Amino acid sequence: MGIISYVREEVKxxxxxxxxxxxxxxxxxYPSFKVILRYRIAHKLYRxxxxxxxxxxxxxxxxxxxxxxxxxxxxxxxxxxxxxxxxIIGETTEIGNNVTxxxxxxxxxxxxxxxxxxxxxxDNVMVSAGAxxxxxxxxxxxxxxxxxxxxxxxxxxxxxxxGVPGRVVKMGDQRIxxxxxxxxxxxxxxxxxxxxxxxxxxxxxxxxxxxxxxxxCMREDNIVILKEEEKE
Numbered sequence: 001m002g003i004i005s006y007v008r009e010e011v012k013x014x015x016x017x018x019x020x021x022x023x024x025x026x027x028x029x030y031p032s033f034k035v036i037l038r039y040r041i042a043h044k045l046y047r048x049x050x051x052x053x054x055x056x057x058x059x060x061x062x063x064x065x066x067x068x069x070x071x072x073x074x075x076x077x078x079x080x081x082x083x084x085x086x087x088i089i090g091e092t093t094e095i096g097n098n099v100t101x102x103x104x105x106x107x108x109x110x111x112x113x114x115x116x117x118x119x120x121x122x123d124n125v126m127v128s129a130g131a132x133x134x135x136x137x138x139x140x141x142x143x144x145x146x147x148x149x150x151x152x153x154x155x156x157x158x159x160x161x162x163g164v165p166g167r168v169v170k171m172g173d174q175r176i177x178x179x180x181x182x183x184x185x186x187x188x189x190x191x192x193x194x195x196x197x198x199x200x201x202x203x204x205x206x207x208x209x210x211x212x213x214x215x216x217c218m219r220e221d222n223i224v225i226l227k228e229e230e231k232e
Contacts, residue, residue, distance in 0.1 A: 006037070009077065017080045017100060031065035032081040042071035076123070090118035096141065102129040110135050110152075122157065 011027045027033050038061035046054035054071035062068040066085040069075075073089050078098040081087055086104040089095070092115070093107045101107075105127045109117035119133045122141035133139065133151045140157030151166035160170035 006040070010036070013078050013080050013098075018082060031067055031084040032079075035061045035065045035067040035069060035081070035084065036075070036079060039069045039071065039073075039075065042069075043073070043075075046071035073118075092116045092136070093118040094120040096121060096123035096125070098124050100126045102127065102131075102147075104130040106132045106134070108132065108134050119151075 007027075010033050011024050014027050014030055014033065015021055015024070021027070021030075038057055042054040042057040042061075045057070058069060058071045067081060067087045069087075069089045070091040070093070072091040073093040073095070075089075075093075075095045076097040076099070079095055079101070080099075081101045083103040084101075087101055088106045088108060090108050092109075095107075099121050107119050107121070107127075113136050116136045118136060120136075120138045121127070121133075122139060122143075124142045125139050125145070126143075127133065127139075127145040128147035128149070130148045131145045131151070132149070133145065135152055137154040139145070139151070139155045140159065142157055143155050143159045143161065145151055145155075145166065146160065146162035148164070149162050149166040150164045151161055153165075155161055155166075155168060156171065158172055159168045161168055163169075
């Protein structure tokens with residue numbers, strides 16, 4: 001792809017997914033645009049085994065944008081990194097088309113694997129702010145990863161994952177994340193668990209009150225019986 005075609009595509013992607021942008025010229029100010037352009041250059045050098053030069057370009061881009069993309073990563077078309085500060089994409093990461101990452105996202109390894117040690121994100125995946133995906137496994141197409149989640153195992157397509165560690169809380173007929181750019185209104189299994197514990201606590205409290213009431217009644221009955229026996 002030539003530079004002009006690339007710029008046009010990035011303008012389209014950023015304008016589609018960021019409601020804050022007001023003009024095409026603003027695209028040139030976006031960290032996402034700057035870092036992905038440099039990544040494309042560095043990746044070509046990396047594939048030609050010019051490793052030092054590729055890392056030099058990627059590290060300069062990281063210092064300027066706060067987004068660190070290893071030149072060995074394989075990234076498809078239409079990647080959008082919103083804000084971007086703190087985003088890390090590891091060497092063996094594979095990213096499909098039309099993926100969206102928010103600030104603070106890490107696509108990393110666990111430090112244990114050899115070879116392929118970073119995640120694979122299929123088409124149309126959305127990873128919300130602060131989420132960590134660690135290890136060599138696949139996030140299926142059209143899936144959402146909730147803010148602050150830590151994902152340590154494979155996610156099927158069309159799923160929503162939240163929590164630490166990440167758990168699948170929705171699966172099936174979901175809207176595509178690149179269209180539905182909502183990283184907030186996701187299910188919260190921790191809150192659900194807390195609500196269930198609160199309900200259990202209320203039930204136990206009522207049961208204890210009932211038991212105490214019965215015990216008082218039994219004591220009162222025993223006192224009445226003893227008094228009647230004394231009279232006799």
